[in-house]
Amino acid sequence: MFQRGESVKYHDSIKQANKTMTLAVAQLHQWHLPVNPINYAVGYEYCKNNKPILTASIKRLLLSGKALDGFFMEQLYKEHLLEQSKFRDDIIADLSQLFTQIQENCLQSTSGAQALIDQLDDNIPALMSNDRSEVKAAITKLHHASTAFKKQQQQLIAQLEHFQLQTQALEDELEEVRQEIYLDPVTGLHNRKALSKHFEAWLSEDAERGIAAIVVSIDHFSQFSERFGALIGDVILSKIAKKVSSYVDDSGLPVRSASDEFIILLPDVDGDIASEIAEKIKQGVEKLRFVSVKSGVRLPRMSISCGISEMKKKEPLNQFINRSRKAINSEKLTN
Structure with missing residues (x-):
């Protein structure tokens, strides 16, 4: 192999x-x-x-x-x-070329403007002359300089419009890569890399910031996937993920952290409010109904278990999350 x-x-x-x-x-x-x-x-x-x-x-x-x-x-x-160096090299090369072209065009624009100013400086005295032929020659030179400058500016505008299209294409490529790097392809939720990135960003803004975590574990999901297949399992997973994220506002971060697990980080939220959110999520998931599109067979209802914790001062992210996971195990033992 x-x-x-x-x-x-x-x-x-x-x-x-x-x-x-x-x-x-x-x-x-x-x-x-x-x-x-x-x-x-x-x-x-x-x-x-x-x-x-x-x-x-x-x-x-x-x-x-x-x-x-x-x-x-x-x-x-x-x-x-996963090797991403080639993509990074391509992006850097494209950006470098784009910036070089823009710089060259700026120099051309400056050069054209200076040439027009020089022509004005050279011909203004002639415009003040009493010699009509000298005035006429000066006007002709200024007209030629003005025409050349306008032509150059039109070319620059066309090039800038082209650069704008190139820039937009690069931005679209970068956005696709951001999606690939920070989002889970099955559920559309953030992944563990995004979890670490946001966590560090929040604490860099305020080292004393309070953060609550909800770990959501789908009950018996591995058995469900074995029984109905990975494809249906992914569909159910994405529907549950959508329901989970619907209870999180823009300030929170819903993450797919494992095959059957989600993590929700809630900045500036205490444990009591996090518990209320977790309970609403549980009720929302339990109300979901699933039917196979192919066979029309009603699939089993799904349930989840939740663990909640508040971050302690200077606590590492993994330790913080693991306390929520332990809370899930305690809940399952109690039930």
């Missing part, structure tokens, strides 16, 4: 690559994951132990008692292994 050329990609000797490849496949079996390209790439890097953040993310999830799944491995692959 995977060739020995893998050693070239990872700059290993063939012997070392074969050894790491064997360890990676064994590790995937231990994690009960299929040996597909994404899982293999992540497993390979884990066994090489050259990416400490990737390794720490895997160990942290395993210590929490949760199993690794395809969603988690895909997130790691996108965050740590």
